[in-house]
Amino acid sequence: MTLHLFDTLSRSVRPLRPLDGKSFRFYCCGPTVYGPAHIGNFRTFVMQDVFRRVIEATGLPTRHVRNLTDVDDKTIRGAEAAGQSLSAFTAEWRDAFHADCAALGCRPPHVEPSAVEHLPQQIAMIETLVAKGHAYAADDGSVYFKLSSFPGYGRLSHLDTRELRHGAAVTSDEYENDKESVSDFALWKARKPEDGANFWPSPWGEGRPGWHLECSAMALKYLGETFDLHSGGVDLVFPHHENEIAQSECCTGHRLCEHWFHITHLLVDGRKMSKSLGNLYTLAQLADMGHDAMAVRWVLLNGHYRQPLNFTLDNLAGARSALARLTKSVAALEQHGGQTAPRLTPPVQPAWQALLDDLNVPKALGQIFTLLNETTPATVAPAAAIEMAAGLRFILEETLGLTLPPAIAESTASAPDNVRTLAEKRWAARTAKEWAAADSLRAELGALGWTMKDGKETYTLSPLPSA
RNA sequence: GGCGAGGUAGCAAAGUGGUAAUGCACUGGUCUGCAAAACCGGUAUGCGCGGGUUCGAUUCCCGCCCUCGCCUCCA
Structure with missing residues (x-):
């Protein structure tokens, strides 16, 4: 330790x-x-x-x-x-x-x-x-x-x-x-x-x-x-x-x-940052492009501190997906096993050891994803799910400081009235197997910045990423 | 000129003397009316180039090319 x-x-x-x-x-x-x-x-x-x-x-x-x-x-x-x-x-x-x-x-x-x-x-x-x-x-x-x-x-x-x-x-x-x-x-x-x-x-x-x-x-x-x-x-x-x-x-x-x-310094597009090259980003500028700070943190963390790290917008764009996947995985585990306090557990030992060894964050994150790939939330026993979730929160939140967004909550309830009305119409159309109408209504929702996912009994609405 | 770091798949990035983690992207499938999500797969015979050592090198040695940093107040 x-x-x-x-x-x-x-x-x-x-x-x-x-x-x-x-x-x-x-x-x-x-x-x-x-x-x-x-x-x-x-x-x-x-x-x-x-x-x-x-x-x-x-x-x-x-x-x-x-x-x-x-x-x-x-x-x-x-x-x-x-x-x-x-x-x-x-x-x-x-x-x-x-x-x-x-x-x-x-x-x-x-x-x-x-x-x-x-x-x-x-x-x-x-x-x-x-x-x-x-x-x-x-x-x-x-x-x-x-x-x-x-x-x-x-x-x-x-x-x-x-x-x-x-x-x-x-x-x-x-x-x-x-x-x-x-x-x-x-x-x-x-x-x-x-x-x-x-x-x-x-x-x-x-x-x-x-x-x-x-x-x-x-x-x-x-x-x-x-x-x-x-x-x-x-x-x-x-x-x-x-x-x-x-x-x-x-x-x-x-x-x-x-x-x-x-x-070691951060490079941007393979070059040192400078005003003349126009590759000197601030958090505010990136926010204007639709990138939240946690995504930036993710990218900054994804290289070993003694290696040059090449920052690209391309990579930043993918950070949101990675974070969302982690969020969902942890949420699924907790749903399966229950919640408990973050703590160092056996499943995340490889990631923890990587961090103790000269702060090898990229290796630790690799270990986290390997763990996730090897273990499907639904197939582990509840006790094991709790252990995994607690360990993941320990590594990701306590140690790496990555705030996992509160379950991208399918915020159906928070949708504005016009959006909900459209959604209801679409659900009705879909139930009636009027596919063309359903698809065009979905497009209308998209234009309003909302995405609609069909479930068995009902649907969920969630805001599209701000970008 | 001096000192130091680095060149690994589309973009990033670990790693090791025995045959290339991982993420994103892309892609095939399951599922779905179609999607989304999820799940199951695929994607570098190759790790800047040329030699050498070795049974075997991306990993060690030599040379070369390129990139980046510092050399008095830039994190």
């Missing part, structure tokens, strides 16, 4: 055991709240959610901290452009992010600290770093981390300093030309005219914190000097996480965390 997960630093799959023996404490780099998050962002957040759910399903409580980056170049630029205060601007996008997360079935973190509300902690950390000789103030009032003071730099990303220096994109920022070395990164950025009203006092003058610092400071406050795991998208490995390690470990003198969990 222990999750084994690949660790970026050691490049090996390792068992996850909490340092304090009681709860699993982990930090996830959260969104920069300056615009709508896209499905690529959500691949990371959904996988982190599954990660958390699996840990919790093993019986281990978690402490999940995920920050909100609400003070940086993009948020300040966005607020200035919108003529809003930074807090009003970021609050709007924070709320949108929360709504998307909720729609995707992600459990909210236990703590969601805001960067701009933790300036004292960040400043204190800089002071410690300066005092210890790991950071220095430049003439303009910016403060930089002195990379040469931390020999361990580059271990996570496996880049040595020589490679860093010769990196293709090493061009010094026009505002960072006071650095002693091009590789040094900003802990505090001196106030600039374009920052507008968004600057704060510090021992080095007015300005704002560097991006990397917020995570170090807030992780320290909410998780302590050393915690269990740190996570984010692969692009954060370098430089963000590398810098966090440098700051935190130089500040506290202790190892930052035991494990690094990085999620």
